[in-house]
Amino acid sequence: MNAALLSLKNISMEYSNFIAVDDLNLDIKKGEFISLMGPSGCGKSTTLRMMAGLDNPTSGALYLDGESQLEVPTEKRGMPMVWQNFALFPFLNVQKNIEFPLKMQGVPSEARSKKAAEWIERMGLTEFAKRNISQLSGGQRQRVALARALVTEPRILLLDEPLSALDSHLRIKMQTELVRLHKELGITFIYVTHSQSEAFTMSDRVVIMNQGKVQQIGTPKQIYRAPNNAFVAEFIGMNNLIPGAVLRLEDKTAEIRTDLGIFKARSFVGAQKDTPSKLVIAADCIHLDGSGEQKISGKISGEEFVGSVITLFIELKNGQEFKVQKQQHEVESLNLKYGADLTLSWNAENAFLLAS
Ligand SMILES: Nc1ncnc2c1ncn2[C@@H]1O[C@H](COP(=O)(O)OP(=O)(O)OP(=O)(O)O)[C@@H](O)[C@H]1O
Numbered sequence: 001m002n003a004a005l006l007s008l009k010n011i012s013m014e015y016s017n018f019i020a021v022d023d024l025n026l027d028i029k030k031g032e033f034i035s036l037m038g039p040s041g042c043g044k045s046t047t048l049r050m051m052a053g054l055d056n057p058t059s060g061a062l063y064l065d066g067e068s069q070l071e072v073p074t075e076k077r078g079m080p081m082v083w084q085n086f087a088l089f090p091f092l093n094v095q096k097n098i099e100f101p102l103k104m105q106g107v108p109s110e111a112r113s114k115k116a117a118e119w120i121e122r123m124g125l126t127e128f129a130k131r132n133i134s135q136l137s138g139g140q141r142q143r144v145a146l147a148r149a150l151v152t153e154p155r156i157l158l159l160d161e162p163l164s165a166l167d168s169h170l171r172i173k174m175q176t177e178l179v180r181l182h183k184e185l186g187i188t189f190i191y192v193t194h195s196q197s198e199a200f201t202m203s204d205r206v207v208i209m210n211q212g213k214v215q216q217i218g219t220p221k222q223i224y225r226a227p228n229n230a231f232v233a234e235f236i237g238m239n240n241l242i243p244g245a246v247l248r249l250e251d252k253t254a255e256i257r258t259d260l261g262i263f264k265a266r267s268f269v270g271a272q273k274d275t276p277s278k279l280v281i282a283a284d285c286i287h288l289d290g291s292g293e294q295k296i297s298g299k300i301s302g303e304e305f306v307g308s309v310i311t312l313f314i315e316l317k318n319g320q321e322f323k324v325q326k327q328q329h330e331v332e333s334l335n336l337k338y339g340a341d342l343t344l345s346w347n348a349e350n351a352f353l354l355a356s
Contacts, residue, residue: 003067003147004063005029005066005188006027006063006156007026007063007153007157008026008050008106009025009049009063010061011024011027011050011059011060011061011062012057012060013057013058013212019212020046024212024214025213026217028188028190028271029155032188032189033188033189034189034207035191035199035202035203036190036193037193037194037196037199037208037265038215038235039210039235039252045160045192048158051156052077052192053079053201054081058069064077064156064322070174070302071261073245075343078154078155078156079155080148080152080154080162081158082149082158083160083161084144084164086141086165088133088141088144089133090134093129093130093131093133094111094128094130094131094136094144094248095116095120095129097144097148098116098119098151100148102130102151102281107159111130115130116147119150120147122204123146124204125140138170139174142162142174150217156187156190156191158190159190160192161354163195164195171198178202179201187251189319199220200220200224205217205219206219210299215232215235216228223284224236227239228269229270230354230355233278238282238284240280240282240283241279241280242260243276243356244256244258244276245274245276245277246274246349247262247270247276249272249283252266252270253266254266254268254352256353260316260317261262263279264351265348265351265352265353266348266349268354269276270353275356278354278355278356280352281346281351283324283325285351286322287327287346288312288324288336289334290345292345292347293345294346294351295343296316296322297317297342297344298315298316298317298342298344300313300314300315300321300323300336300338301313304305308309308328309325310325313325314342318332324344340345
């Protein structure tokens with residue numbers, strides 16, 4: 001049996017006439033690393049707060065190991081939260097901060113110090129154990145916050161944008177540390193983030209939300225390669241979408257009329273004949289050497305480097321911007337110039353239709 005550790009059933013959160021979370025269903029497995037992602041205000045933090053017991057849903061049910069949690073107070077749920085601003089106690093030193101939750105549980109002083117010392121060592125904080133929180137860097141504070149949350153050996157750790165206050169170098173380092181901790185401890189991590197790279201790098205599954213509703217739940221690969229609606233495809237950022245009307249829809253092929261021409265695609269759930277639809281092509285499925293069957297032309301309007309990957313921005317003749325993602329050496333070998341005409345191409349098997 002593959003029973004969920006934490007189960008949210010038809011959970012909604014309504015503030016006077018505003019629905020922050022709308023009929024959300026989610027089953028989270030033991031040991032899973034799951035991320036909630038979506039635009040600002042989509043209800044990610046509210047969902048996490050309801051899991052922690054900091055807010056109670058207006059309707060729905062929440063089960064931990066099959067037992068309803070709605071009457072269980074935060075401190076009894078055993079789901080500590082790590083916050084973006086760390087929320088450490090400024091009047092306690094590192095060691096006392098880490099010991100604090102054990103003290104709340106009534107753990108005797110000697111056992112507390114021993115347990116805290118283990119976590120201080122594990123998180124590389126030995127030389128800072130007696131320091132005040134104000135004397136620590138952002139990365140050190142985040143490690144104290146993690147140690148304080150994990151010292152009670154919870155089954156579930158809730159993390160609300162825990163890396164967003166850190167600089168990009170430290171963020172990547174802490175991502176590696178979080179993945180390592182997750183693997184070593186076997187604890188379920190539920191992680192809220194704006195960052196696609198954080199969610200996709202670390203998670204087993206990602207939940208994409210918009211306006212309080214779940215849009216898709218899947219592995220990073222499923223979300224990236226098979227978004228199930230136009231919102232997800234656009235939100236993921238590295239897809240190109242061309243609006244049009246479906247001309248033909250068969251088992252394995254589809255055709256769409258757009259103002260850039262008629263294109264073939266593999267068909268997809270949700271699209272219907274003679275209805276508005278969007279053709280979706282991932283930026284890394286586009287060729288610059290004209291070798292694909294479907295072609296459009298445009299002019300290079302910009303580029304962006306991330307590591308060894310370049311994203312080229314191409315202005316199409318209808319003014320739409322297309323993104324093409326390639327390895328740097330591949331782009332360099334083509335000797336492309338800003339403003340130069342370029343033929344973009346792709347194969348129909350890499351294009352699919354989504355309902356608008
Ligand atoms: N106490 C409250 N009263 C009224 N509205 C609230 C309250 N708390 C949150 N909201 C609203 O609920 C919606 C969801 O908020 P939430 O904090 O869950 O969003 P989020 O996805 O975490 O956003 P962000 O990424 O910006 O943190 C927002 O529109 C927010 O303004």
